Amino acid sequence: MARTPETIEAPGSAAARTALDPELSALPRPRRPGRTLTLAAMLLTVVAACFMSFALRGEALYALQSGPPTRLGNLSFFDPAHAKPNTWVQGEAALAHAGAVRYQRPLEGDSYRLARVADSAHLWVQVRVPSEMEGPHFVPPNSFVGRLVPVAEAGLRYRGLGESAGMAANAWLLIDGEAPQSTRWSLGLLALFAGFAAFNVYGLFRLLRPIRDG
Secondary structure, rough: OOOOOOOOOOOOHHHHHHOOOOOHHHHHOOHHHHHHHHHHHHHHHHHHHHHHHHHHHHHHHHHHOOOOOOOEEOOOOOOOOHHHHHHHHHOOEEEOOOOOEEEOOOOOOOOOEEEEEEEOOOEEEOOOOOOOOOOOOOOOOEEEEEEEEEEEOOOHHHOOOHHHHHHOOEEEEEEEEOOOOHHHHHHHHHHHHHHHHHHHHHHHHHHHHHOOOO
């Protein structure tokens, strides 16, 4: 008498899943701290990359400008109401000695002088002082070419500078010597941070996507 062949269920089939030991099914899911740590690190990277990209937006937009600087003339008559932020400008003025601030940045040999434009309550100028010209008898120039921006929007490199110098919250800053070409490094950093954010968002999607059986 011929025997009826037995049907062998595939391990991933529905019948095989129902035949699993119910005691094994009742066990709690195993802890996976490594996966949780990976997800947290990727999420933190996305947040940090987005924050840095947002913080660099001013320098990146300034780097894309072209053409000659806008001539402002005598900066003592600077009017914030008619000024265009984050632009390349040129102007002349005498700087006030009272309240001027000297500071340095890490890993840079040159120093910086920050002073208010004489007869102006809203405009300050940052001048770079080469190390060989540093001294008590340094005479700042009276003609400036650089980036004009509200101090509150100057970016991470100037965070806290306004408070340290006693600048008003609505003060403007003219960064002498900073041409659009000199800030093109920000475009590379912006692309790098955007790549970090996109890569980690894709990784989070892959890790959190439900796994389909069958």
